[in-house]
Amino acid sequence: MGKRLVLAGGGHVHMSAMKGLEQFTRVGHEVILVSPDEYHYYSGMGPGLLGGMYRAEDVRFHVARMVQDRGGQFVRGAVERIEPDSRRVVLKDGQDLSYDVLSLNVGSRVPLNFPGAEDADNLFAVKPIQELVAARQKILEFIHKGIPLQVLVVGGGPAGLECAGNILGLAEEHGGPVVVSVVAGSRFMGRFPSRIRRLALDNLSRRGARILEGVRLDRFNTNQAVLSDGSRIAFHVGILAVGVSMPEVLADSGLDCGPGGGVLVNEHLQSVSHAEIFGGGDCIDFQPSPLDKVGVYAVRENPVLTHNLLAALDRRPLQTFDPGTPDYLLLFNLGDGTAILSKHGFSLRHGLAMKLKDYIDRKFMREFQVSGEV
Structure with missing residues (x-):
């Protein structure tokens, strides 16, 4: 039975x-x-979705149809x-x-446990990935109006790096003035080798991002972040890329x-x-x-x-x-057509690294995108 x-x-x-x-x-x-949800979004392509490299249809699986087409039941x-x-x-x-x-x-999930976060309509978490679609649209609204845009990224790990890079890439593509401030905690990309950290810092800094180390987010006021040292950052759009729970x-x-x-x-x-x-x-x-x-x-x-x-x-x-x-391949999408690659202690930033990441991600999508996602 x-x-x-x-x-x-x-x-x-x-x-x-x-x-x-x-x-x-x-x-x-x-x-x-x-x-x-009837769709599942692939997190590895989320930053590229934010930056405009991918459409929503490119990074999701129609899991409801996948199951139903094969004799199972889907319950939302x-x-x-x-x-x-x-x-x-x-x-x-x-x-x-x-x-x-x-x-x-x-x-x-990315916890919204900062005071004031739940009352803000201009804050977006990196999970669920669908939030990045809304964040992209919000950023484009400011860019198209010609308003100098202040974007806050909370988190100094890979998600913060990739989101900051792809927001800069989005602004660079559409010609909009933007300042991206990254609240990185104790040390930006601190758990990675110094070579990766240096490549990441050099790329974002060269493109105008502000990397704030040694401070953490304390709370939100209206369109304003209050940091652990008492300083404040005004922002139009905020991205929460802090650790998951x-x-x-x-x-x-x-x-x-x-x-x-x-x-x-x-x-x-x-x-x-x-x-x-x-x-x-x-x-x-x-x-x-x-x-x-x-x-x-x-x-x-x-x-x-x-x-x-x-x-x-x-x-x-x-x-x-x-x-x-545990020495798996690392690939970080910087939103400018390049990626940071690291393997066996060797690290570089190059356009070919981004092409490799795109190839690996699209190959994974092709394997399981079998139920009318596009």
Whole structure:
């Protein structure tokens, strides 16, 4: 007799399962995808979407159609509560779904926990990626009116770098005056080797960006950011590219969670406290070794998670996930036709690096963009 698999979230790590859904349905299993939106946007191309390199259609997957075309069900909604002891997922609209196996790919979010942030209509977070579409439109409105634009980017990591570079690129393409201020925290790109940091600083500074180190965002007033040293920055558009946090539903569910707040999973991507629950991507903490919150691990998890979900339904042995080398390829889109590339301690900024990033991203999109996204 077939069993029910619930996929919570239509993100990167569920792509193989959704594309190969027929291997579940043809043996009688019922598959339900729960997602707040019928589309999933690929975060690796988000900065390029902000800068105008890509259209929305280029960077999204029609996950609802992907599942429905292969015999599954799509339920629009967000997970409000997980009840692992009774094997139920409760959605925010009150829908109640039972499961035999549950897979979590609910991602992470950029917290709007700065005082005044929720009341501002000119602040946009880098996640969900759809926010960058609205941010781009807002920036273009100012540029087309000829208003000298002040843009605030909060965050001194890769997301802050790529967003700042692509905002500058957007203004450079459309001929609009813009000042981009990056509130970088203690040190801009501080967790990366000095060569990467220098390439990033040189590029943004040469293009007129202000990089503010040693200060953090404290709160927002109307169209104004107040920093930890008491200084203030007026802005027309603000981008929040600070560190991500886990959805509260994970900790509230009673599942064992790791130090990063994600569901703690073993070498099979299986919850250490509830064997019928699996997960991948940003919303897990991998018990064997910490993993960076980067897309490369979600891509690597894809086939193993798909195999193990089917194996769990059929009571077959599970595969072990090997994260691979932590020295993965780094590519940062600077919004000026170049990218920073780093691998094995070698780093450079070049147009060919951007072409390589574009090729890799588009190849991933072609593999899973199978359901009428464009």
